Amino acid sequence: MKIKLLIMLLALTSIIACNQSPKTEAKDGVYFVNLNDGDKVKSPLIVEMGVRGMALEPAGDYNEGKGHHHLIIDGNYVEKGEMVPKDETHLHFGKGQTIDTLKLSPGEHTLTLQFADGLHRSYGKEWSSTIKVTVIQ
Numbered sequence: 001m002k003i004k005l006l007i008m009l010l011a012l013t014s015i016i017a018c019n020q021s022p023k024t025e026a027k028d029g030v031y032f033v034n035l036n037d038g039d040k041v042k043s044p045l046i047v048e049m050g051v052r053g054m055a056l057e058p059a060g061d062y063n064e065g066k067g068h069h070h071l072i073i074d075g076n077y078v079e080k081g082e083m084v085p086k087d088e089t090h091l092h093f094g095k096g097q098t099i100d101t102l103k104l105s106p107g108e109h110t111l112t113l114q115f116a117d118g119l120h121r122s123y124g125k126e127w128s129s130t131i132k133v134t135v136i137q
């Protein structure tokens with residue numbers, strides 16, 4: 001009788017253990033799909049942009065939990081709620097694109113991905129990712 005109870009208890013604990021969510025689950029945020037910090041790259045450079053925990057949509061209207069990618073070259077993330085500038089170092093992907101080709105001069109550059117809402121207002125540092133790449137000839 002005692003053994004049966006022990007087996008049942010063991011089975012129950014293993015079921016509970018299996019139901020726990022995996023600890024390796026990826027965090028929400030933006031990320032470079034094809035690049036890592038410190039990469040040596042050639043120009044023109046293909047940049048693939050990914051996001052977890054928010055949905056991509058074309059720019060135009062504000063919708064909570066949705067937005068589009070921005071790529072900031074040799075700059076910083078944009079504070080939450082502030083508009084992402086639009087110039088040659090702040091690229092907007094307002095059609096919901098996830099890939100672009102960049103021409104960069106040789107040497108070190110930082111690339112910052114910044115997610116922002118449909119009105120181009122930044123979701124802040126939590127929704128940014130910065131890497132350093134070195135362009136070799």
Ligand SMILES: [Cu+2]
Pocket residue numbers: 059068069070084092093094116119120
């Ligand atoms: Cu934008």
